[in-house]
Amino acid sequence: MEFVSGYRDEFLDFAALLFSWFRKFVAERGAVGTSLEGQIRSLPQDPALWVLHVLPNRSVGISLGQGAEPGPGPGLGTARLLGDDPPLHLRDLSPYVSFVSLEDGEEGEEEEEEDEEEEKRKDGGAGSTEKVEPEEDRELAPTSRESPQETNPPGKSEEAAREAGGGKDGCREDRVEKETRPQKRKGQRSEAAPLHLSCLLLVTDEHGTILGIDLLVDGAQGTASWGSGTENLAARAYALLCHSMACPMGSGDPRKPQQLTVGDARLHRELESLVPRLGVKLAKTPMRTWGPRPGFTFASLRARTCHVCHRHSFEVKLTPCPQCSAVLYCGEACLRADWRRCPDDVSHRFWCPRLAAFMERAGELATLPFTYTAEVTSETFNKEAFLASRGLTRGYWTQLSMLIPGPGSSRHPRGNTPSLSLLRGGDPYQLLQGDGPALMPSVPPDRPRGVFGSWQDYYTWRGLSLDSPTAVLLTYPLTVYYVITHLVPQSFPELNIQNKRSLKIHVVEAEKEFELVMVFWELLVLLPHVALELQFVGDGLPPESDQQHFTLQRDSLEVPVRPGSGISARPSSGTKEKGGRRDLQIKVSAKPYHLLQGPKPDLVIGFNSGFGLKDTWLRSLPRLQSLRVPAFFTESSEYGCVMDDQTMAVATGGGTSPPQPNPFRSPFRLRAADNCMPWYCNAFIFHLVYKPAQGSGARPAPAPPPPSPTPSAPPALTRRRRGEKKPGRGARRRK
Numbered sequence: 010m011e012f013v014s015g016y017r018d019e020f021l022d023f024a025a026l027l028f029s030w031f032r033k034f035v036a037e038r039g040a041v042g043t044s045l046e047g048q049i050r051s052l053p054q055d056p057a058l059w060v061l062h063v064l065p066n067r068s069v070g071i072s073l074g075q076g077a078e079p080g081p082g083p084g085l086g087t088a089r090l091l092g093d094d095p096p097l098h099l100r101d102l103s104p105y106v107s108f109v110s111l112e113d114g115e116e117g118e119e120e121e122e123e124d125e126e127e128e129k130r131k132d133g134g135a136g137s138t139e140k141v142e143p144e145e146d147r148e149l150a151p152t153s154r155e156s157p158q159e160t161n162p163p164g165k166s167e168e169a170a171r172e173a174g175g176g177k178d179g180c181r182e183d184r185v186e187k188e189t190r191p192q193k194r195k196g197q198r199s200e201a202a203p204l205h206l207s208c209l210l211l212v213t214d215e216h217g218t219i220l221g222i223d224l225l226v227d228g229a230q231g232t233a234s235w236g237s238g239t240e241n242l243a244a245r246a247y248a249l250l251c252h253s254m255a256c257p258m259g260s261g262d263p264r265k266p267q268q269l270t271v272g273d274a275r276l277h278r279e280l281e282s283l284v285p286r287l288g289v290k291l292a293k294t295p296m297r298t299w300g301p302r303p304g305f306t307f308a309s310l311r312a313r314t315c316h317v318c319h320r321h322s323f324e325v326k327l328t329p330c331p332q333c334s335a336v337l338y339c340g341e342a343c344l345r346a347d348w349r350r351c352p353d354d355v356s357h358r359f360w361c362p363r364l365a366a367f368m369e370r371a372g373e374l375a376t377l378p379f380t381y382t383a384e385v386t387s388e389t390f391n392k393e394a395f396l397a398s399r400g401l402t403r404g405y406w407t408q409l410s411m412l413i414p415g416p417g418s419s420r421h422p423r424g425n426t427p428s429l430s431l432l433r434g435g436d437p438y439q440l441l442q443g444d445g446p447a448l449m450p451s452v453p454p455d456r457p458r459g460v461f462g463s464w465q466d467y468y469t470w471r472g473l474s475l476d477s478p479t480a481v482l483l484t485y486p487l488t489v490y491y492v493i494t495h496l497v498p499q500s501f502p503e504l505n506i507q508n509k510r511s512l513k514i515h516v517v518e519a520e521k522e523f524e525l526v527m528v529f530w531e532l533l534v535l536l537p538h539v540a541l542e543l544q545f546v547g548d549g550l551p552p553e554s555d556q557q558h559f560t561l562q563r564d565s566l567e568v569p570v571r572p573g574s575g576i577s578a579r580p581s582s583g584t585k586e587k588g589g590r591r592d593l594q595i596k597v598s599a600k601p602y603h604l605l606q607g608p609k610p611d612l613v614i615g616f617n618s619g620f621g622l623k624d625t626w627l628r629s630l631p632r633l634q635s636l637r638v639p640a641f642f643t644e645s646s647e648y649g650c651v652m653d654d655q656t657m658a659v660a661t662g663g664g665t666s667p668p669q670p671n672p673f674r675s676p677f678r679l680r681a682a683d684n685c686m687p688w689y690c691n692a693f694i695f696h697l698v699y700k701p702a703q704g705s706g707a708r709p710a711p712a713p714p715p716p717s718p719t720p721s722a723p724p725a726l727t728r729r730r731r732g733e734k735k736p737g738r739g740a741r742r743r744k
Contacts, residue, residue: 011316011355014681015645015688016619017097020411022682025095026312027222029321030258034223038248049254050288052265058215058301059253059266061246061280063208063273070111070203097622098549109203210246212253215301217308217394218260221253243279246271251287256323259310260389265289270296306397307411309680311389316683317343329685330357335364336684364686367647370670371687377676378465380476386678388685395478400444405482405525409677437530437561441482448479452534460494461487461535463672480676484691485522486531487673489514489614492641492694493536497612500666500696501639506611511540517602517615517629520549526595530561533593542594544610548601548625555599562592602629613640616691619649620656630660634699643671643691645679650693663700668693 096102205227212221223245254265269284270292271277277295284291299305313322316336325339336357338344350356375386384390396402396410438449450472461467464480467487473479480487497506506512516522522529523545532541598605603625613633620626633640642665644650650668657665675690 011360012646012648012681012684012686013095013097013619013622014684014686015617015649015679015690016622017095018099019680020099021096021102022312022680023310023411025314026258026310026321027219030256030323031222031224033256033324034221034249034252038252041248041251045251045255046286049251049265050286052254052263054267055214055261055264056267059220059269060213060215060296060301061250061269061271061276062211062213063242063246063271063276064211065208066206068111070109070205072107072109072203111203111205208242210242210249212249213307214259214266215305217300217306219307219310220257220259221249222258223249242276243283246276246280247283250284254287258323259308260322268292270301272296304397306393309391309393309411311680312682313337314682315339315343317347319683330361330364333361333365333368335361335368335686363651364648364684367686370647373670374674374687374689374692375678378463378468378475379478379480379676381478382676385478385676386687388678390678392677399478401478402444404440404442405528406443408521408524409481437527440525440527441479448477449473456537457535461490462495467673478676480673481690482525482528483531484673484675485525485616486529486535488616488643488671488691488694489529489532490535491671491673492612492614496641496694496696497639504611504639509611510538511542512612513542513608513610514544515602515605515610515613516543516545517613518547518549518618518623519545519616520547522616523550523554523597530593540592540594542596544596544598544607546598546600546602546605548599550597550599552599554597557595557597559595560592561595601625603632605632609636610638613638615640615642617645617649618642618653619644620653620660626656627660630657630697633697634661634663637699637702640697641694642696644668644693644695645688645690646686647693648686650695653695657697661700664698665695666698668695670694 206224207227208225210223210225211219213219225242225245250269255263257263265287266289268290271280272295274295277291281291311322313327314320315325315327315338318339320339327337327339330336330338330344336347338347344357347357348361349358353359375382377386379385381395385392385395393410396406402410438447441448453470453472457470461470464487465475467473468475468477468480493506493512497504526545529543532539613636618626620630642653644653647668650665654665657663671691671694674692677690679688679690681688
């Protein structure tokens with residue numbers, strides 16, 4: 010698929026932006042001098058306060074791997090984040106880079122190294138391979154105090170820095186491999202020592218927009234510390250400030266702040282004589298808290314890139330295609346290259362009119378009844394600031410944001426069954442709660458009189474204010490509800506699904522939905538007469554949760570007055586249990602759908618599927634074809650629906666129904682890196698259209714009528730009609 014905006018983990022776009030800016034900064038930071046200072050002095054002033062954060066790190070290291078195999082290696086190349094085939098999920102980077110603790114086992118490792126050296130001396134070092142220590146010149150920070158005009162590390166460090174910045178020779182991986190891989194010898198571990206990110210310098214404005222970043226990396230664990238690295242920090246920080254003003258990472262043109270504050274007392278003193286050169290006023294005292302104001306949080310960054318060359322907006326000016334306004338390019342050359350791509354059905358010439366039609370749906374998708382609709386459907390939507398301002402920084406809200414939960418926050422440990430570990434208080438809405446008043450009101454005493462077809466109707470019955478953002482999480486159960494009450498009766502009326510007292514539903518490729526499993530409790534509120542069994546299936550689910558089965562049960566026969574009263578969770582036994590009313594059966598199968606064994610479901614549902622992004626769909630779709638059960642899927646854009654239809658045709662010879670907007674889509678507009686199309690979680694719904702069955706499972710086609718019998722032919726035997734008397738013996742004799 011050409012566009013992955015609705016499927017890729019947004020943290021990867023964020024990491025690509027940081028990496029790209031840092032690479033450019035490393036390559037150009039030697040240019041700080043009087044000419045650059047003069048240019049900065051002439052820049053317009055930003056009225057917002059700027060902040061230089063100094064964030065030391067003593068406990069986390071970075072371990073590099075080689076492809077899909079364990080052990081030392083070239084690590085994470087630029088192409089993995091910025092190339093034509095970028096990873097979609099953070100876990101996809103695990104073979105290349107991972108985070109390790111520098112505190113656990115540090116003393117043991119040092120003792121082991123000393124023992125190995127002693128053994129080497131006893132055996133005679135001349136004939137053995139000498140241990141290669143990680144070289145200190147891999148550290149990105151200079152090792153001596155420098156003037157602001159001489160911020161380059163001398164000698165090899167400058168060369169390594171340029172390699173880290175993506176030099177033209179493209180051999181950064183080879184250099185890192187040579188510098189980080191200890192040569193093997195008998196008794197030595199094959200893993201290279203992790204890199205230690207000793208300090209992070211971060212420039213932001215008072216609103217949290219990140220404007221520049223610098224990483225101070227030690228050569229290996231334990232070779233340097235925060236204390237020893239501060240002797241050259243002022244020159245490094247000054248260069249970072251200059252480049253953050255000349256080329257801000259976040260939105261906006263080059264500019265300088267009217268005032269700057271620093272989050273470290275020593276660095277503040279050392280910058281007192283440097284910052285005024287830029288025409289910037291330094292605060293009288295250093296900042297002694299996390300941010301310049303209590304509600305400070307990092308803002309969302311729109312990692313906009315050229316669709317062809319993947320350069321970011323701080324490197325080049327990006328403009329959309331003049332015809333469809335959907336795809337971003339850095340210039341005429343990239344637009345022409347994309348227009349003429351082969352084969353033709355992947356070229357922009359083929360897709361341009363289609364993308365233009367998709368863009369026309371932007372207004373319709375943004376038509377929602379909420380008070381915050383204009384803010385959250387904007388292309389510049391700042392999701393992190395929106396959630397932080399409403400205290401939505403814990404529980405399930407952390408699944409939607411890159412914000413890190415604070416101390417004491419409630420977030421279930423990954424890999425544990427979410428509901429069993431967090432239903433201690435018996436409140437199924439516990440994880441939807443923010444820091445303020447309860448978001449979910451009491452369940453209405455009366456059942457719904459009809460079926461709901463919009464957020465407005467549902468919010469009114471549920472007693473929710475249109476200012477409540479819970480629709481962002483409730484989009485999953487409400488979409489299932491909409492499929493059961495509207496779409497299945499329309500497309501498969503013969504199933505009579507609305508009169509069924511129990512439903513078995515398979516949720517396919519359900520890693521994200523399983524992380525939010527308790528939101529599906531709302532289905533029992535909306536469908537109190539139905540016993541539901543949800544089976545979450547997908548090879549992305551935690552392996553330790555495979556084959557788990559538990560029941561969420563309402564203990565009282567009455568609808569509870571308070572949202573969480575009388576809710577209990579219990580593991581189910583291995584024997585088959587029949588779910589009763591007020592029960593929600595949860596099953597987990599951590600395997601691809603085509604490998605799933607068991608009874609045939611009543612319904613299959615998948616959220617934001619992306620058939621073309623995972624090879625297992627080419628086997629799971631034929632499995633669904635053989636089951637021939639109603640299968641409904643959502644997509645985050647019309648583009649995704651078109652690609653799913655093509656994949657279905659390739660995999661089974663079937664297709665998909667025309668997609669329709671989902672009235673219960675999420676109101677949050679998703680970030681898009683290389684395009685301007687409207688992306689929303691669960692924006693469109695379609696169902697699979699199976700290829701007509703042949704063979705034993707299908708009714709044979711009607712045969713041509715037989716020829717009329719000739720007079721000489723004996724009369725054909727006919728079956729006696731029901732109720733017709735059998736002729737007696739005497740009648741046959743008389744005849």
